[in-house]
Amino acid sequence: MHPLKKFEYCPVCGDRHFENNSEKSKKCENCGFELFGNPSAAVAAFILNEKNELLVEERAKNPAKGTLDLPGGFADINETAEEAIKREVKEETGLEIESVSYLYSLPNLYHYSDMDINTLDIFFRCRVKDESVLHPGDDAKACKWVSITELRPEQFGLESVSRAIRKFIASRNVFF
Incomplete structure (x- = not known):
């Protein structure tokens, strides 16, 4: 399983709208935080x-x-x-x-x-x-x-x- 799939909620604000932004990141629609899955x-x-x-x-x-x-x-x-x-x-x-x-x-x-x-x-x-x-x-x-x-x-x-x-x-x- 890709590590980003473990994150269902934004780790900053806790919002549920933490969505795939690219194959390398997820982004929160609420606060704008973006999490990258870098090696x-x-x-x-x-x-x-x-x-x-x-x-x-x-x-x-x-x-x-x-x-x-x-x-x-x-x-x-x-x-x-x-x-x-x-x-x-x-x-x-x-x-x-x-x-x-x-x-x-x-x-x-x-x-x-x-x-x-x-x-x-x-x-x-x-x-x-x-x-x-x-x-x-x-x-x-x-x-x-x-x-x-x-x-x-x-x-x-x-x-x-x-x-x-x-x-x-x-x-x-x-x-x-």
Whole structure:
């Protein structure tokens, strides 16, 4: 379900005449408030070790519980994408990032609380300070290093991450 469909009444004045204004917004006929369904920002990290293995996680929670994922998550309010990736990697793996480089972004639908949340997933190449402190935390059930030759995009449960893994495999010499 599109998130805007959850709003039957204007969140400002409470009026029932809160109608679709476009595919991206609803507008109140009473007070004029317009609510846009813009995507939420999310981040994900490509972290390679010295053996040229990629760090992946097993998701501990839905959506896609039990599937593989890259470390990452949603950006918080007043946080840059670079700050978000550093925080998320630390929370999920215990690793501290020493450098961050933008790779690419992909749109995604993240199904949560019975609605589809549009996200813009921002992928980064990250280097970490000390790989030996790796341990799963927060949304990660497990963390492991996987050889690039053994990566299988279909094992990644979130569509944008699966597409990012395909893109990584196809062009890793360009980005890494």
